[in-house]
Amino acid sequence: MLNKLKKKLDFWNLTTITLIVFFAVFLIYPLGALLLGSFQGNDGSFTLEHFQTFFEKKYYYQSLMHSFAVTICVTILAIAIGVPLAYLMSTLKIRGKGIIEIFIIISVLSPPFIGAYSWILLLGRSGVVSKFFMEHFDITVPSIYGFGGILLVFTLKLFPYIYLYVSGALKKMDSSLMEAAESLGVTGIKKMTTLVLPLVLPTVLAGAMLVFMNSLADFGTPMLIGEGYSTMPVLIYSEFISEVGGNAHFAAALSTIMILITTIIFIAQKYVVNKKSYEMSSLRPIHPVKATGIKNFFAHLFIYVIVGLAIIPQVTVIYTSFLKTRGAMFIEGFTLDSYKRVLERMGDSILNTYVYGIIALVIIIILGMLISYASVRRKNFFTSFIDTIAMFPYIVPGSVLGITLLLAFNKSPLLLSGTASILIISFIIRRLPYTMRSSAAIIYQLSPSMEEASISLGYSPMRTFINVTARLMMPGVLAGALLSWITVINELSSSIILFTGNTRTMSVAIYSEVIRASYGTAAALSTILTVTTVVSLLIFFRMTGSKEVSL
Structure with a gap:
């Protein structure tokens, strides 16, 4: 009996169960909480008032x-x-x-x-x-x-x-x-x-x-x-921020409407593409x-x-980051004062961006490889479900996802609001699809015979995946990981909902500086983000030998 249970609970079955639990806790439950919240009145009763108001x-x-x-x-x-x-x-x-x-x-x-x-x-x-x-x-x-x-x-x-x-x-x-x-x-x-x-x-x-x-x-x-x-x-952001503690349910109703619209559009697009596709x-x-x-x-x-015209924004921010400023005005002359102020006042935002981004990226790569392999090689109802639900955040607006997570995890037993964890979770959930799709694309090109040969020589499925399949997947994984990394460090829509003074990221800091008309520091922070993007691209080209990024 015990041996039968061990056979059933092999590496990939345990992985599938773990992934289902992960998405149940951090995606399905928050979305369910959002949906229920959109139909709740201030007294907790069922109502359609919020949709009617909209x-x-x-x-x-x-x-x-x-x-x-x-x-x-x-x-x-x-x-x-x-x-x-x-x-x-x-x-x-x-x-x-x-x-x-x-x-x-x-x-x-x-x-x-x-x-x-x-x-x-x-x-x-x-x-x-x-x-x-x-x-x-x-x-x-x-x-x-x-x-x-x-x-x-x-x-x-x-x-x-x-x-x-x-x-x-x-x-x-x-x-x-x-x-x-x-x-x-x-x-x-x-x-x-x-x-x-x-x-x-x-x-x-x-x-x-x-x-x-x-x-x-x-x-x-x-x-x-x-x-x-x-x-x-x-509108969703304004209503949520202005109504916190009062009527967050209306913001939930607005978010529900957005999710419904994006889902319908996504399904319609998939239908048209499937009807009009050609082999070349x-x-x-x-x-x-x-x-x-x-x-x-x-x-x-x-x-x-x-x-x-497309590159003007990057050129503008780099140039203005070195200009002298007086309040909200740029004046003649060049200086590094904006960078000094950024490092003195917002060094924690820069550090947070890289630390949270790296943690999120490592988890994204691991999850992306596991989900893509399971959905391609171990295809069944559960792996197909995981593949579908993991792609859902692709069509959910960032501000909606931020509100979803904040409403779900603002009380015990999972009190995550105000912590770095909730930001990292939002990055993972929101940017995982890039790495998943690129990983799945490379798996389709790999012959299963190499994995079968490894297992026939005595390697377990887990060791085979780590030592053989994962290494062969790496070019496709890196392409998706690049997009995941760059979109994570540039993320604003969900971060602006979830951040606190201690967990502020560079994108939030840039937005705050622009709102305050502190254009010099905003330009300096934007330049740091742009340089990070360019360096990431150069590292990617160096590691893969490629000269282009495919989507």
């Missing part, structure tokens, strides 16, 4: 309309920019292509609120560009605040997702398809719209989903430059050719302008 008052439901307006427009613009950019970069020889791709990766991996802050410095009421045009040409540039500013920041931040996805798809396309189209007289824009676009449509939709979700969930950008143009994440093999991959004349000029102009 749909009856224009102030509330208008925020949802604003969110949809922003996300739909951003997604369309990101596709309109990202697809042609990927096509030109893949089919034409572009000068400085390597540097351009690094700039694109840096721009997509930096936090959106840094972009918002940078554009305030440039096009705000006292911005450099705004003052220049007013003083020299008596021209008032369009305001960066409101819908237009949010659209600009999100589009320049998120179009690289479309670019990276479509670039990856074009590398799998056989050049003979294009040659056949050209032999039939289909060239230029017609070739792109009738041949290339239909073939990469599933990839475009996958990238569009990422753009849509990121813009829908982002809190920092509309909070900094919205100025009355309230979106759902801002690149026996003869597309080779870039050198364009000539006006085509070459406009191709380079388009690429340089778009990428130049």
Whole structure:
């Protein structure tokens, strides 16, 4: 009897049970608590009052309309920019292509609120560009605040997702398809719209989903430059912060509405992708050719302008971090005073970011490898359930996840609110899907015969996984871990809900400094984050021998 029990409770069965318990405690229970809280009145009774209030008052439901307006427009613009950019970069020889791709990766991996802050410095009421045009040409540039500013920041931040996805798809396309189209007289824009676009449509939709979700969930950008143009994440944050101790149930109801909307959108996108997917093999991959004349000029102009605009936020924060400041104003001259103030006043925020990030990353890598292996090699109902539930935070906005965890763990027996643990848990839950998907992708490419050979030589399943499979998985794991790491250290949406004075991270500190108009220290902290991102990329390229990051 005991031997039978030992056989049933082998390494992978115990791992599956442990993972189920982990997600039950830190995801299913908090989401259940959120759902129940959204239907509770202040006296604890069941009520639909919160949902009724949302749909009856224009102030509330208008925020949802604003969110949809922003996300739909951003997604369309990101596709309109990202697809042609990927096509030109893949089919034409572009000068400085390597540097351009690094700039694109840096721009997509930096936090959106840094972009918002940078554009305030440039096009705000006292911005450099705004003052220049007013003083020299008596021209008032369009305001960066409101819908237009949010659209600009999100589009320049998120179009690289479309670019990276479509670039990856074009590398799998056989050049003979294009040659056949050209032999039939289909060239230029017609070739792109009738041949290339239909073939990469599933990839475009996958990238569009990422753009849509990121813009829908982002809190920092509309909070900094919205100025009355309230979106759902801002509304949820404002209601929760202003109503703590009074009516947190209304914030829970708003969060429930957001989860329902993102889930429906995600399911619809998956359905369309599955219906429209194609198999492609690149026996003869597309080779870039050198364009000539006006085509070459406009191709380079388009690429340089778009990428130049996308990288402006990083250039702006790095430059301004070395400027002298007087209050909220930058003055002539260069200094390291902003960095000195940051290290003196906010050294703990920098340390917290790296310590929490490293702890979260180690756990993310372990969980990502275990879940991906179990879901691919040990497929059953329970491992499929774990794989599905672990991906769910991918579509849950950060501010919603923050409120979910705070409502669930603000009392005994698991009192985690105000501790570093709750921040680390939110990082793990929210950023685990990146490492999971990249790990699963590499497992599909590994033959089970190597594991079978190891087990036949006397190694246990656990030792086989650690000594054989895990090592072979490492290239795919590192790609996902890079994205998990960079998004963890840049995380704001959930951190702004969960942090305390002792657990503040760099992203929260940057946001706080911008709100206080302490632009010098905000720029210095932003530069540290940007440099960390670049160094992380360089380490990744060095360790993997790769020169690109695939999503």
